[in-house]
Amino acid sequence: MEKTYQPQKVEEKIYKFWEKGGYFTPKIIRGKKPFTIIMPPPNANAPLHVGHGLVITLQDIMIRRHRMLGQPTLWLPGADHAGILTQVTFERKLAEKNQTRYDLGRRKFFAEILKFTLANKKTLENQIRALGASCDWTRNSFTLDSKFDKPIYTVFKKLYRQKLIYRNERMVNWCSRCQTALSDLEVEHKETETKLWYLRYPLKTSGKFIVVATTRPETMLGDTAVAVNSQDKRFKNLIGKTAILPLMNREVSIIADQVVDPEFGTGAVKVTPAHDPVDFEIGQKHKLKAIRVIGFDSKMTNQAGQYVGLDIKLARKKVLADLEKQGLLEKEEKYSHSVGHCERCQTIIESLISLQWFVKIEPLAKQAIKIVKDKKIKIIPARFEKIYFNWLENIRDWCVSRQLWWGHQLPVWYCGTQNLSPLQKQMNKIPTQNGCGEIIVATTPPKKCPKCGQTNLIRDPDTLDTWFSSGQWPFNTLGWFQKSQDFRYFYPTSVMETGYEILFFWVARMIMLGFYATGKIPFETVYLHGMIRDVFGQKMSKSRPETCIDPIKTVKKYGADALRMALVMGNAPGTDSSLSENKIKGMRNFANKIWNAARFILTNPETKNQKQKPKSVHKDDRWIINKLNKTIKTVTKNIENYRFDLAAEEIYQFFWHTFCDKYIEMSKKRRTETQPTLLFVLAMSLKLLHPFMPFITEEIYQKLPEHGKALIIEKWPR
RNA sequence: GGGCUUGUAGCUCAGUUGGCCAGAGCGCCCGGUUUACAUCCGGAAGGUCAGAGGUUCAAAUCCUCUCAAGCCCACCA
Secondary structure (H helix, E strand, C coil), X not given: CCCCCCHHHHHHHHHHHHHHHCCCCCCXXXXXXXXXXXXXXXXXXXXXXXXXXXXXXXXXXXXXXHHHCCCCEEXXXXXXXXXXXXXXXXXXXXXXXXXXXXXXXXXXXXXXXXXXXXXXXXXXXXHHHHCCCCXXXXXXXXXCCHHHHHHHHXXXXXXXXXXXXXXXXXXXXXXXXXXXXXXXXXXXXEEEEEEEEEXXXXXXXXXXXXXXXXCCHHHHHHCCEEEEXXXXXXXXXXXXXXXXXXXXXXXXXXXXXXXXXXXXXXXXXXXXXXXXXXXXXXXXXXXXXXXXXXXXXXXXXXXXXXXXXXXXXHHHHHHHHHHHHCCCEEEEEEEEEEEEEECCCCCEEEEEEEEEEEECCHHHHHHHHHHHHCCCCEEECCHHHHHHHHHHHCCCCEECEECCCCCCECCEXXXXXXXXXXXXXXXXXXXXXXXXCCEEECCCCCXXXXXXXXXXXXXXXXXXXXXXXXXXXXXXXXXXXXXXHHHHHHCCEEEEEEEHHHHHHHHHHHHHHHHHHHCCCCEEEEEEECCEECCCCCEXXXXXXXXXXXXXXXXXXXXXXXXXXXXXXXXXXXXXXECCHHHHHHHHHHHHHHHHHHHHHHCCHHHCCCCCCCCXXXXXXXXXXXXXXXXXXXXXXXXXXXXXXXXXXXXXXXXXXXXXXXXXXXXXXXHXXXXXXXXXXXXXXXXXXXXXXXXXXXHHHCCCCCCCCCHHHCCCCC
């Protein structure tokens, strides 16, 4: 044995040994309860970051331990096409060449992203291997595998038939950069310093004004009312009167509505039903016209009169200047409020009216609440249950259509183009075509219109929100639709281990869609981990390479075992933790410690060929065995309680400071006599350590004088 | 506006239902070429447990308030 442990010489060899041995593929044994984790598929648009390292580590700990308990254990790997994120990533690459998706056209654009994604996916898979993940590659899946199309469309169709999916013209979040609608979750609200402008709207009958306060003066061009609170005495006799909208010279009526807060601004609010969610609802209630003055390109439309073609910022400047000229700008105040930004590209979100597909979410949400309330699914740490309930209780319908090209196209066909929105026609260059107007939702392309027989049907060009399909990941990867043996045996899965930041995006949707589609919960336990931060407690970012830890470089330098141990130590469930190179070094030293303890025990010439059972009569021997047993208990308990951090710490302490520092030192005086105990404690320690540090433990295990086929399938100590 | 989390040694964190002089790793300082390991060993220093008040025989741990840091949700014109 070498003087120091060299993971570079060991890890690849050991991984091949496991993979060749078929240890990652479970044998289905009827009557035996399996343990299953579906790996959250990493996004196939970039290499792994250190957060993935944590995912792999935590899941592999659970998986390896359950395998050692003798359960049929499945860990199913995969990769995610990651809809909007990948499209944005790829569009940035195109932008470097001064190209847009429209230059390539839909078909070519899709093909190019697919090429890019599949290449990345290959890299990802090798990186997952490098981290030691004992996942079953024979079941490896990709979200865009064609075998998933039909199941996903089947769920869509079922929802549509039960009126849980509908198409409507509503206010949506619009990203003018991505050129798509977004769900509420995809909008990031950021506190922004801006101004509150007070605008005077002249009254029709008197020479007076009604003053409204706004952060979006340019939208005034689309105002169709002024609203006040019905209880507000100041405006009592103005309700029902008419004001003249400046610049546009349009008559707008003064209406009363409870949503208006008399305390805010002047107590009077301009109403722009086409460009503000609250105003949209006021507009619906009061049957106001919605005049669209801002287009999908975030430029003023021809409804904006002389301001047509200006972008929002410029229009704002000009509107304010023009109002000022007419003495209609009363004042401006500094004001700070939160403004929505696109989660993926940080563009400011516009609220626009658009024809989109929505999931009627309330019935699904209620079921999802019940499941957790009834303890059918347990969320760890428990405090996230509250957060989960709160979100589901206040949920609004989910916009699932995207005007993207990368993803699952909607399984919807139209007879005639009259069903397409002008936007859809324009974006996809679809020529006008007549038809009877039938809407067909089908899992495979229909040959003809069932109503009028027309054969030339037009498919809805939109794609599904990526989370609509990934919400179906647990049951689709197991072959629910094909009624496969895997599905019958491994579903519901055991644990869903993922980051708390996707509790709403993903976990809640998996629970809703999983139960809706299969009638069963998708998993029994949700374990949420926190974010890995750098030494300064900042989010790691490639823009700060000094503190940003690349998992793969780290594996090459210090070994996967060291990285895994550094990631799991001090990482409490649901809590952010920090990682530094120093910590990894410390764990590399620990690996070396294990190596050298083994070297001491296994290469002693005095004890060669000696075969003895441990007698444990000497007090030192009894002492270490006693300590070992305590450690086994604590480590087991902590793993069962999902406190992998404490389990790791326990075994670290035991091995280094109890076994090495104390017992091995004591044993030197009675070297021959202690050999059986040394071997025994070493072997047991390797088993306890294996889920955390699989490579070095397997390597040493193979050097033990007596050993089974592989440590990976050894029995967990009791 | 609603909610959540965190605040313990220079740094990263343990401290599970309140109970042994408050712990570990890293760092720092002192001493060690003990043939498993200098990626090591032995030893030392270092804390008003954010602050204030309360409950208790007993509080880092429970309650109230304050301060600080961070996060999430929300139709804050």
